[in-house]
Amino acid sequence: xxxxxxxxxxxxxxxxxxxxxxxxxxxxxxxxxxxxxxxxxxxxxxxxxxxxxxxxxxxxxxxxxxxxxxxxxxxxxxxxxxxxxxxxxxxxxxxxxxxxxxxxxxxxxxxxxxxxxxxxxxxxxxxxxxxxxxxxxxxxxxxxxxxxxxxxxxxxxxxxxxxxxxxxxxxxxxxxxxxxxxxxxxxxxxxxxxxxxxxxxxxxxxxxxxxxxxxxxxxxxxxxxxxxxxxxxxxxxxxxxxxxxxxxxxxxxxxxxxxxxxxxxxxxxxxxxxxxxxxxxxxxxxxxxxxxxxxxx
Numbered sequence: 001x002x003x004x005x006x007x008x009x010x011x012x013x014x015x016x017x018x019x020x021x022x023x024x025x026x027x028x029x030x031x032x033x034x035x036x037x038x039x040x041x042x043x044x045x046x047x048x049x050x051x052x053x054x055x056x057x058x059x060x061x062x063x064x065x066x067x068x069x070x071x072x073x074x075x076x077x078x079x080x081x082x083x084x085x086x087x088x089x090x091x092x093x094x095x096x097x098x099x100x101x102x103x104x105x106x107x108x109x110x111x112x113x114x115x116x117x118x119x120x121x122x123x124x125x126x127x128x129x130x131x132x133x134x135x136x137x138x139x140x141x142x143x144x145x146x147x148x149x150x151x152x153x154x155x156x157x158x159x160x161x162x163x164x165x166x167x168x169x170x171x172x173x174x175x176x177x178x179x180x181x182x183x184x185x186x187x188x189x190x191x192x193x194x195x196x197x198x199x200x201x202x203x204x205x206x207x208x209x210x211x212x213x214x215x216x217x218x219x220x221x222x223x224x225x226x227x228x229x230x231x232x233x234x235x236x237x238x239x240x241x242x243x244x245x246x247x248x249x250x251x252x253x254x255x256x257x258x259x260x261x262x263x264x265x266x267x268x269x270x271x272x273x274x275x276x277x278x279x280x281x282x283x284x285x286x287x288x289x290x291x292x293x294x295x296x297x
Contacts, residue, residue: 012106
């Protein structure tokens with residue numbers, strides 16, 4: 001492993017592609033480049049030392065915010081906020097923990113988290129990374145070590161460069177409007193407004209956007225100019241896509257493939273969450289591909 005500042009990273013290489021992994025910072029990606037161009041955004045607009053100064057974070061045992069204590073199978077479970085300035089628990093705890101390196105080659109790495117622990121959740125997790133000259137694949141898995149069944153979720157939180165030339169393309173059936181506290185304003189998704197429809201490649205709106213898309217088909221294209229790498233994102237089985245873009249001036253955007261909408265624990269039917277009894281497991285895979293002919297949809 002190599003040292004970057006006060007943190008250790010490990011580097012994967014394949015062809016012109018280079019990825020840095022940060023086991024001590026939640027097992028996420030510290031960078032991803034193809035040649036001299038970034039495929040993911042690093043530290044753009046985020047404070048150095050923040051867990052979100054990475055290029056990609058891992059989210060488990062749930063993603064995004066939980067607004068209040070939630071009921072499940074006759075029990076009520078409360079979770080405490082885990083980030084300064086955030087009134088709600090957010091993104092689980094895996095992104096705040098140090099992961100152990102289990103195995104590595106020049107182009108692959110496997111990390112293990114033995115002690116996930118957040119509120120009632122007890123779990124262990126694994127992530128494997130595989131780099132090729134034209135793609136990066138991450139597979140995330142968790143196993144419940146809780147003493148009783150609980151609703152679990154997971155996801156990926158990659159950060160992408162944003163310029164005036166950036167265009168997005170993906171298909172979804174609806175979206176979850178948010179309140180000013182970044183929680184769902186409705187109890188079920190609504191049809192897509194025209195300025196939130198990215199079925200054809202389109203630029204981002206100039207203002208704030210932090211929106212969950214439902215009925216996502218698991219694929220998205222990110223078109224870039226020559227300053228960054230155009231990508232095809234594929235995450236089969238993850239039907240919610242979170243799009244976060246604070247403004248046209250921000251040099252980044254997030255497209256987060258996750259298993260459930262924001263605050264699913266307190267929505268009717270707890271959509272997207274998966275019941276895991278003790279010892280049961282859940283997994284998901286995300287691939288970023290930069291030679292895909294259909295990047296632009």
